[in-house]
């Protein structure tokens with residue numbers, strides 16, 4: 334793939350968008366309320382926070398639900414077929430709502446739209462969609478909406494460029510915890526994965542811009558930041574100077590934000606330096622999301638993951654040595670083209686060997702344009718379903734065993750909300766990323782509470798306050 338330079342969106346370009354926002358504010362027929370429906374990963378969740386920030390600045394309030402909004406945006410995902418189908422199903426259903434509210438504007442954006450030729454295809458099939466735009470021109474929402482409001486036909490804009498836009502408005506979902514994107518895109522081209530095609534080439538934000546955003550969040554009282562990127566371990570590639578993810582973490586750790594997390598990491602780029610920084614840091618949480626995808630070397634090779642089972646296990650050992658008791662989570666795909674029962678058993682044995690705190694398990698889903706979609710030996714659905722069921726059962730068992738190490742341990746919980754089971758209990762994540770329930774009330778939400786884990790009940794860690 335040819336080298337592409339990232340395009341930095343200039344302050345002037347953002348000023349232009351501000352002008353469109355003001356134009357919309359003066360339109361009598363402008364929408365007054367919005368609702369954003371988000372599919373997929375944290376990257377999308379954060380993009381939705383930016384969409385909401387721009388909509389707020391265009392004078393719209395968030396509607397309680399999509400049925401009561403004037404403007405609904407579907408921020409889509411296309412990493413697996415079911416994410417696409419769900420989004421299109423919900424878009425179609427909204428067509429009925431328009432019969433009641435003829436002024437309703439429906440937009441579809443994000444990864445699904447960024448696929449080559451997809452926007453045109455969808456608009457042909459779903460004629461009631463007003464607006465479609467991709468992942469790289471999110472910042473243009475004011476302009477696109479303005480064009481739609483001034484003309485009576487659909488507006489489509491998908492650009493094949495790799496943008497970085499700083500200082501966009503953002504309306505954050507939580508006050509105590511915040512996302513910070515540190516890098517965009519991915520250059521890894523794992524053979525099953527559509528992400529490099531819809532999120533573009535890998536590019537990193539300047540470290541100073543990230544540190545400034547983190548400082549601002551800290552000053553506003555945020556207690557936890559989550560650094561986001563498709564492959565955060567290779568942060569800094571293409572930037573001037575010797576900038577690494579380990580260095581970024583060191584600088585953030587020194588800032589004194591109580592809790593720092595990040596995702597996603599690629600095992601091949603997980604450096605010893607990064608592991609050392611994790612071991613030495615105060616605020617980087619003892620948890621690591623390290624997708625393995627498969628436990629068999631031949632399948633890993635076919636997936637273009639560029640590590641072996643042994644190299645992966647070596648990284649796990651190094652992490653556990655530097656950060657004893659570290660919380661480990663992973664992603665696993667079953668039913669990759671050509672996967673034999675024997676090769677699947679290698680994934681099962683790896684899961685047993687590592688003992689993850691949790692695993693996201695997926696049935697392989699062919700994605701048009703990827704290398705694996707063109708491979709022979711696609712695995713029948715019933716075989717893949719049977720494998721994933723066995724894998725989930727095994728992981729459940731391993732998870733129970735892994736949880737036992739927390740009983741008796743002192744920990745800190747960032748309280749997220751009231752417990753679903755009791756009115757006098759709250760729950761949140763401990764430092765290792767595992768959910769913990771403790772006695773408490775609404776007043777604890779957004780606070781960090783010191784606890785001691787007492788027992789495991791219904792697969793949940795229960796704790797007392799200390």
Ligand code: 5AD
Pocket residue numbers: 412413525526527624626664665666695696697698699700
């Ligand atoms: N089929 C199934 N799972 C996939 N993932 C990515 N692409 C596919 C696909 N085509 C999974 C990987 C990745 C996670 C975000 O989604 O496990 O780590």
Ligand code: SF4
Pocket residue numbers: 519520521522523526527528529563564599
């Ligand atoms: Fe997809 Fe692989 Fe990039 Fe992850 S590292 S986004 S799985 S191509």
